[in-house]
Amino acid sequence: EPEVTQTPSHQVTQMGQEVILRCVPISNHLYFYWYRQILGQKVEFLVSFYNNEISEKSEIFDDQFSVERPDGSNFTLKIRSTKLEDSAMYFCASRRGGVAFGSGTQLSVL
């Protein structure tokens, strides 16, 4: 069964460094999303992406964040200058009808 693939599964970085989280959505899906979950909290929406542009972004998704779909298969989330409070599990999701989630990237900012 097709699945959403995320890499890496874990990422440790120093505060102020740039990180890129990668996702390969299901190939015939049209809508793409990033969500995050801080430990012990509920999942929060970051950004949605359709037709090669951002459809909606949350207040969390400030100028430090960006998304790209560089080659028609990958979907990336970049955090330019990480902060301690960016530590979270980041989930990529895609959908055509129903939604499918990747297994997440655990980001730890030290």
Next chain:
Amino acid sequence: KNEVEQSPQNLTAQEGEFITINCSYSVGISALHWLQQHPGGGIVSLFMLSSGKKKHGRLIATINIQEKHSSLHITASHPRDSAVYICAVRSYTDKLIFGTGTRLQVFP
């Protein structure tokens, strides 16, 4: 106030029991999802509902659009059902708004 409220927050059951998890929401939605999250963190979609009722194996999900309420039922619960069950609504702008989840533990 949370836009999506779930109850209970925690639920303990004996194997074989019938389980109900409730979800209420306060925003307009195009669909409602029930999701399962295991300790490793991965999220699996169980149901997507826009009306009525759906059944998959021992799981049943219902939604009442007028009352803005949905329920997830598990019949004949089993220890492998132990997980966090999350209600998430899809807004008219397409983003998912998540509830805080219900932690279910089923003991043999």
